[in-house]
Amino acid sequence: MSTPRFLDLPPGVRRTDLPTPFGTVAALSAVPAAGGCELQPAVLVPGYTGSKEDFIALLQTLAQAGRSVTAIDLPGQYESPGLADPLLYTLDGLGAAVAEVVVALDQGPVHLAGHSFGGLVCRDTVLAGQVPLISLTLMSSGPAAVGGARATDARNLAAVLGDRPTGERLREVWTQHLDALARGKGVPDEIYAFLRDRMLANDPYALTRMADTLVSAPDRTLELAATGLPTLVLYGEDDDAWPPEVQAAMAKDLGARRVVVPGATHSPNVEAPETTAGALTAFWNASETPERTA
Template sequence: MRRVDVATPLGTIAALAASPAAGGCELHSAVLVPGFTGSKEDFIQILQTLAQAGRRVYAIDLPGQYESPGGDDPDSYSCASLGRVVTDFIDAVDQGPVHLLGHSFGGLVTRETVLAGEIPLLSHTLMSSGPSGVKGPSRTDAEQLMAVLGGSPTRERMNQIWWAHFEEPQKASGLPEEIHVFLRERMLANHPLGLFRMAGEVTSAPDRTDELAAVDLPKLVLYGEDDATWPPEVQAAMAKRLDAHRVVIPGAAHSPAVEAPETTASALTKFWNAAETF
């Protein structure tokens, strides 16, 4: 696994790339897109396992996330604009048709990539994502973050928010110190405007399921049985509307790649292998 920086027309994208430890890449590549406040590191526990099946796998930071610098144009953080960046990334790495996966907010972004139809794809996976913007407690959390960031978010304001609202709860969560430090550094590395605008997108995204269903592409809806961001019944209904394969990961909640990495990697490899035979 190695860090790579990929130049696109809309800026440099930081990625992790994994290849088989031995032998070549006989199968098609995959690109994994993280959720709101997430990053490429959310996929670390499944990257090498996925690659061992015989394919190159990329996990990226979207613009404004962690190690991908974002710009100062508010419109660059819309789902449509971010979906265009995913298209440009796939085009830049020149791996031919790829399997595309979006986790959580990343699912709202990658469906824009699919609907734009500007890049050859082999499959589309929605992992712990939904048909439209989040509801309930997750929506409230995002709206509260927007409120405290204010209309002109700054890095100074983000730093104040972290130490006032996140530092002590994170420490009390029992996470290892190195993970706690990483989560702090990642959050504070986000572009303030990007964080603000993405929060708005994840709460307001329209339902485009019917449009996505019309795209002739193998689809998978994968989620944890205890997901509370988009409830399991919402994701199951979306899978039915999409006529998609559906996999429920036992013992997982909103982050199957972290909470049940082996089961998740196995399900993805099985789906991708089957998609390549269609």
């Protein structure tokens, strides 16, 4: 679970709702404080149990480079309502939902970046080939299902929610299993309150279905490499989800640019926002060739 650096929206960042065929998608958007959006836009997708707020510390810096930047909650996450059909909480279903966000923004080709589980979702958006994209960033995201402690946590959460999860059951899970963990982070009261409110606002079906997807995702690295889309693999040097060596090997197989963020673990967007924003901007700028943005 990521912890936003702060919750107050910076100047130039606004909360908005995007209507899509999958339902309303909640978003935070930023534009340059001065001047126009001369560069191509970007869309940021959070990980499992995350939200658009995980990118708050990046938005201003990314926008100031001269582009519109939008961070979203996936359907069923935090402020985005859940899907009418729970069976759509799959990588291809959520990837299609991200594609519809690109359509709803109506800003032309975009840079797509996904954190953790969001990277797996964005990969499916790319492979479906339904919307124009300039580049893909896989941020602390691996080639296939997550393993280790992260997989255990996801399986445990799905198990305690049960086969017919409800909001009431989710609240019980928070009280019995997650509250102490959140308090143990030693974060300020307002951050603790946000973490609690965000978890309880999730669609319980989304949590269970996304957990199943996270621990069973196939490796589609070769398919992604075949698209030829410029790709950045960015992760913390001490990532505790997908091991750094696994992400390094994926970057090699993709022929991707690779950035390792010093001192960061699984959320360089939170732990080292300036370094992360600088790497994203440099990669996005380099990817904007005439043939890519036409």
